Amino acid sequence: MDVLKQLIGRLHPLIVHLPIGFIILGLLLQWYDRKRLEYQKAIPLIYLWGGVSATFACITGYLQYLGEGYAFDSVKWHLWSGIATALFSFLMYAKLKEIKAVDFLSKVPILGLSILFFILISFTGHQGGNITHGEEYLVEPLPNSVKSALGFETFEEKEIVLSEETWEEALIYEDVIKPILNNKCVSCHNPKKTKGALLLHNEEGILEGGENGEVILANYTKQSEIYKRMTLPIDDDDHMPPEGKTQPSKEEIKLIAAWIDAGHPFKSTIKDAGLDKKLFASLFPKKHDYDYPDKKIAAASQDSIASIEKTGVYVNLISKSSNFLSASCINKPAFTDADFETLLPIKTQIARLDLGGTKVTDSIFKKLIMLPNLTVLKLDNTAVTGEQIETLSFLDHLKSVNLTGSNFEEQHLTAFSKFKALEKIHLYKTKIKKKGVQSFNEGQITIDYGNYELPPIASDSIVY
Amino acid sequence: MKDIVEKLIQEKLAREVQAKTRRHFIKSCAQGMGGLALSSIFMGCDPLNTPPKKTAMAFSERDLNPLATLAPPLAPKVKSVIYLHMAGAPSQLEMFDYKPELHKYDGQDCPQSLLEGKKFAFIKGTPKLMGPQADFKQEGESGNWVSNFMPHFKNVVDDVAFLKAVHTDQFNHGPAQLFMHTGSARLGRPSIGAWATYGLGSENQNLPGFVVLTSGGNTPDAGKSVWGSGFLPSVYQGVQCRSKGDPVLYIEDPDGITRDLKKSTIDAINKINKEEYAKYADPEILARINQYEMAYRMQIAVPEVMNINSEPKYIQQMYGVEPGKESFANNCLLARKLVEDGVRFVQLFDWGWDTHGNIREGSIDMGLRNKCREIDRPITALIMDLKQRGLLDDTLIVWGGEFGRTPMQENRGNTKMAYKGRDHHGDAFTMWMAGGGIKKGASHGKTDDIGFSGIEGQVSVHDVHATILHLLGFNHEEFTHEFQGRNFRLTDVEGDIIKEILA
Numbered sequence: 015m016d017v018l019k020q021l022i023g024r025l026h027p028l029i030v031h032l033p034i035g036f037i038i039l040g041l042l043l044q045w046y047d048r049k050r051l052e053y054q055k056a057i058p059l060i061y062l063w064g065g066v067s068a069t070f071a072c073i074t075g076y077l078q079y080l081g082e083g084y085a086f087d088s089v090k091w092h093l094w095s096g097i098a099t100a101l102f103s104f105l106m107y108a109k110l111k112e113i114k115a116v117d118f119l120s121k122v123p124i125l126g127l128s129i130l131f132f133i134l135i136s137f138t139g140h141q142g143g144n145i146t147h148g149e150e151y152l153v154e155p156l157p158n159s160v161k162s163a164l165g166f167e168t169f170e171e172k173e174i175v176l177s178e179e180t181w182e183e184a185l186i187y188e189d190v191i192k193p194i195l196n197n198k199c200v201s202c203h204n205p206k207k208t209k210g211a212l213l214l215h216n217e218e219g220i221l222e223g224g225e226n227g228e229v230i231l232a233n234y235t236k237q238s239e240i241y242k243r244m245t246l247p248i249d250d251d252d253h254m255p256p257e258g259k260t261q262p263s264k265e266e267i268k269l270i271a272a273w274i275d276a277g278h279p280f281k282s283t284i285k286d287a288g289l290d291k292k293l294f295a296s297l298f299p300k301k302h303d304y305d306y307p308d309k310k311i312a313a314a315s316q317d318s319i320a321s322i323e324k325t326g327v328y329v330n331l332i333s334k335s336s337n338f339l340s341a342s343c344i345n346k347p348a349f350t351d352a353d354f355e356t357l358l359p360i361k362t363q364i365a366r367l368d369l370g371g372t373k374v375t376d377s378i379f380k381k382l383i384m385l386p387n388l389t390v391l392k393l394d395n396t397a398v399t400g401e402q403i404e405t406l407s408f409l410d411h412l413k414s415v416n417l418t419g420s421n422f423e424e425q426h427l428t429a430f431s432k433f434k435a436l437e438k439i440h441l442y443k444t445k446i447k448k449k450g451v452q453s454f455n456e457g458q459i460t461i462d463y464g465n466y467e468l469p470p471i472a473s474d475s476i477v478y
Numbered sequence: 479m480k481d482i483v484e485k486l487i488q489e490k491l492a493r494e495v496q497a498k499t500r501r502h503f504i505k506s507c508a509q510g511m512g513g514l515a516l517s518s519i520f521m522g523c524d525p526l527n528t529p530p531k532k533t534a535m536a537f538s539e540r541d542l543n544p545l546a547t548l549a550p551p552l553a554p555k556v557k558s559v560i561y562l563h564m565a566g567a568p569s570q571l572e573m574f575d576y577k578p579e580l581h582k583y584d585g586q587d588c589p590q591s592l593l594e595g596k597k598f599a600f601i602k603g604t605p606k607l608m609g610p611q612a613d614f615k616q617e618g619e620s621g622n623w624v625s626n627f628m629p630h631f632k633n634v635v636d637d638v639a640f641l642k643a644v645h646t647d648q649f650n651h652g653p654a655q656l657f658m659h660t661g662s663a664r665l666g667r668p669s670i671g672a673w674a675t676y677g678l679g680s681e682n683q684n685l686p687g688f689v690v691l692t693s694g695g696n697t698p699d700a701g702k703s704v705w706g707s708g709f710l711p712s713v714y715q716g717v718q719c720r721s722k723g724d725p726v727l728y729i730e731d732p733d734g735i736t737r738d739l740k741k742s743t744i745d746a747i748n749k750i751n752k753e754e755y756a757k758y759a760d761p762e763i764l765a766r767i768n769q770y771e772m773a774y775r776m777q778i779a780v781p782e783v784m785n786i787n788s789e790p791k792y793i794q795q796m797y798g799v800e801p802g803k804e805s806f807a808n809n810c811l812l813a814r815k816l817v818e819d820g821v822r823f824v825q826l827f828d829w830g831w832d833t834h835g836n837i838r839e840g841s842i843d844m845g846l847r848n849k850c851r852e853i854d855r856p857i858t859a860l861i862m863d864l865k866q867r868g869l870l871d872d873t874l875i876v877w878g879g880e881f882g883r884t885p886m887q888e889n890r891g892n893t894k895m896a897y898k899g900r901d902h903h904g905d906a907f908t909m910w911m912a913g914g915g916i917k918k919g920a921s922h923g924k925t926d927d928i929g930f931s932g933i934e935g936q937v938s939v940h941d942v943h944a945t946i947l948h949l950l951g952f953n954h955e956e957f958t959h960e961f962q963g964r965n966f967r968l969t970d971v972e973g974d975i976i977k978e979i980l981a
Contacts, residue, residue, distance in 0.1 A: 264974075295977045303981070304553040328681060331549035333951050344681050344820045394868070416868040440868035464866025466633075468796045468859055473629055473851065478844035 550951025835899015882907020
């Protein structure tokens with residue numbers, strides 16, 4: 015008998031959809047028929063069926079509650095609202111059929127009742143869904159900002175950073191392993207939501223293990239469940255974190271492996287655990303050293319890029335990870351100062367500009383200051399002399415200027431002392447006849463005059 | 479005349495029959511049947527009784543311009559790569575990996591423990607160890623070791639980062655070269671340059687994105703597959719240019735054909751090819767269309783960029799070029815010119831590094847020394863020249879062979895050889911990289927006292943590939959191409975970025 019009870023109980027998730035269908039159909043028909051009055055006879059019948067099927071749903075639901083061992087607290091809202099829905103459906107039937115027993119409702123407008131009914135069935139359905147899928151089922155895919163605005167607890171990924179000077183003093187669990195687990199595992203393995211009866215938010219939980227037993231075997235990484243699961247193929251059902259969730263990086267998995275191999279110490283420092291610096295390389299702060307400023311900007315419009323490319327200037331994203339652009343005249347040697355206007359629609363996005371080998375002159379400098387994020391500028395093999403190059407000192411991000419093969423004159427060198435971010439200037443084959451590398455502006459700027467030589471030596475001509 | 483026309487018609491018919499595959503046949507049958515059925519249904523509806531229209535394949539932007547530049551997924555450190563490959567495998571023990579201890583064991587039998595389970599190409603029985611045949615010195619601020627076989631190299635030693643313990647799993651030239659350039663010892667995979675141009679395109683629309691230069695002599699044992707495109711569209715394969723004679727074969731105007739006539743010929747051919755593509759949707763047809771157009775543009779651009787005579791005398795002397803000949807020095811200068819003009823990937827192959835000791839040219843103390851002299855000045859000049867033009871920051875230079883050489887003297891067939899030589903050895907050898915994003919003066923990895931195995935910082939060929947792709951702005955694990963039902967990567971299922979040599 016118990017088997018039957020449980021079996022019928024398990025039909026509940028199926029049967030509930032019957033009353034939902036009937037009731038929604040009834041409500042829709044009521045709205046559709048509000049003026050035509052063609053289906054008036056059908057509507058009460060639908061609600062009657064709704065009520066009957068809702069009763070069945072209530073019975074199976076109750077059996078499921080008994081059979082599956084839910085706590086009453088967790089199902090009570092769904093249970094009571096389910097019963098209320100069944101009763102309400104009969105009530106709607108009675109009201110539409112104008113049965114005497116419900117005369118007390120004759121003053122209440124039918125529209126009000128319908129709206130109330132709609133809210134009731136939605137609420138009941140939602141409560142049921144929460145029981146099957148968990149309370150955060152619908153919220154989970156939302157971005158963290160929306161989640162916290164809705165009042166849900168969020169598990170935000172926190173960046174893990176170790177300093178390259180003091181990394182050995184950092185605590186291996188507290189500063190490295192725990193943050194990794196917090197970022198990648200704890201959103202499902204915490205005291206509120208404990209998938210697989212496994213807690214990964216603290217030492218006790220990790221040592222305790224989950225419903226399948228221990229997750230860590232000291233010094234045996236490859237046998238440790240936590241490691242095994244992370245290294246299974248992503249489409250394996252047992253892979254953790256599940257497909258679709260943020261995956262730990264290769265470096266993070268290696269760190270966890272190294273920690274288990276070292277006997278998973280919870281209190282010791284990295285030094286005491288005897289771990290190699292190489293393992294932590296990905297956690298040291300990264301210096302931004304690319305050809306564009308370290309900030310976020312809006313993307314340039316595709317139309318403006320396309321229209322600039324039509325003129326023969328190449329425009330490309332420097333990388334898909336930022337909106338900064340690189341513009342190059344490699345296929346347009348005829349580019350002149352006047353053509354600069356065509357670049358203005360993307361002036362904020364240009365970080366790399368290659369005007370090498372073009373017809374630009376010194377008047378380009380005044381125009382270039384319209385590119386606030388210009389980082390790398392190539393003016394090699396042009397006729398510029400450096401007159402008015404000091405205007406470029408307004409550019410906050412300009413890091414490197416290539417003037418190789420231009421007519422740059424020595425008298426304009428001093429202009430560079432005002433530049434804020436400049437690191438490198440190339441002045442090979444200019445009017446300045448110097449050789450090698452010179453440090454400028456207290457070592458901030460390196461000037462490369464080139465003219466390197468490789469004098470002949472005796473062995474050049476010895477053939478063995 | 480009539481004969482010729484008839485022949486052409488015959489040829490056309492024959493080609494058409496060849497081009498039709500079983501699939502086309504079945505497809506046409508199905509369409510024919512469909513057409514029949516349709517026309518019977520609509521009989522009378524359509525006075526002209528037009529046959530049902532076939533849907534033509536649409537061209538994507540990338541199909542029409544496969545070398546158009548694409549942004550890399552991650553911030554790149556370099557835009558171009560110059561890969562210098564010493565085919566035949568240079569001896570690390572006479573160039574960069576200094577093993578003073580090996581002197582002590584010179585002439586002694588190699589310990590059996592080292593030989594157990596190892597396969598060598600030629601060594602049989604118990605070979606004798608052979609001490610370094612070069613003198614070493616620590617050079618530059620980095621204090622990295624360079625031998626007297628490479629006397630100029632000290633000038634740039636602080637610009638490069640050494641990998642002292644690279645290993646490969648191949649010990650014969652062909653497979654090892656394939657592995658080094660395609661990530662697989664078997665044929666069929668795209669080379670690094672093909673991957674790079676496939677993923678990034680190339681900036682200069684008048685030049686190929688991937689240029690290959692060989693120093694004359696033998697071509698690499700693995701053949702042209704080392705710069706092939708594998709399963710990628712063939713437009714991404716390396717274009718071999720020559721430093722002697724016509725830079726690219728068959729792109730000059732034939733006698734009596736003007737440039738204009740050639741242009742209209744190419745336009746007409748391409749028009750037909752486009753119609754063919756609409757019919758068969760074979761991407762190889764697109765590759766052909768592009769090759770024609772590229773070849774036409776190259777006619778003007780290539781002779782210019784490939785002309786080393788236009789370079790000033792002092793630059794020519796710096797590289798040690800020999801105009802009119804095929805040489806590694808010429809190719810180094812060309813490599814700079816190509817990179818300066820926006821070519822994405824330049825692959826240089828030098829030959830004659832297989833120093834077994836069987837002949838004078840293939841000896842460690844003489845042949846190798848000559849080879850080193852031939853590359854020492856050009857490579858040093860290349861790095862200096864790129865540096866002074868501000869190009870080194872945007873370029874990655876990779877140097878290496880397909881494997882290294884044994885600390886033992888080769889004893890081919892268990893005999894004493896005529897000259898001093900070393901056998902193939904893949905367990906530990908030296909490579910270096912220089913340029914954008916590379917830690918200047920670094921040295922990563924260590925070999926044991928005799929240079930037989932890596933004992934620290936061992937890196938695989940896949941790791942080298944992962945690092946090259948990383949510098950170009952790719953995550954090597956996500957840069958894939960689907961072929962025969964699965965995604966392929968240059969690094970297969972391996973590869974770690976060698977962070978130790980990154981700035």
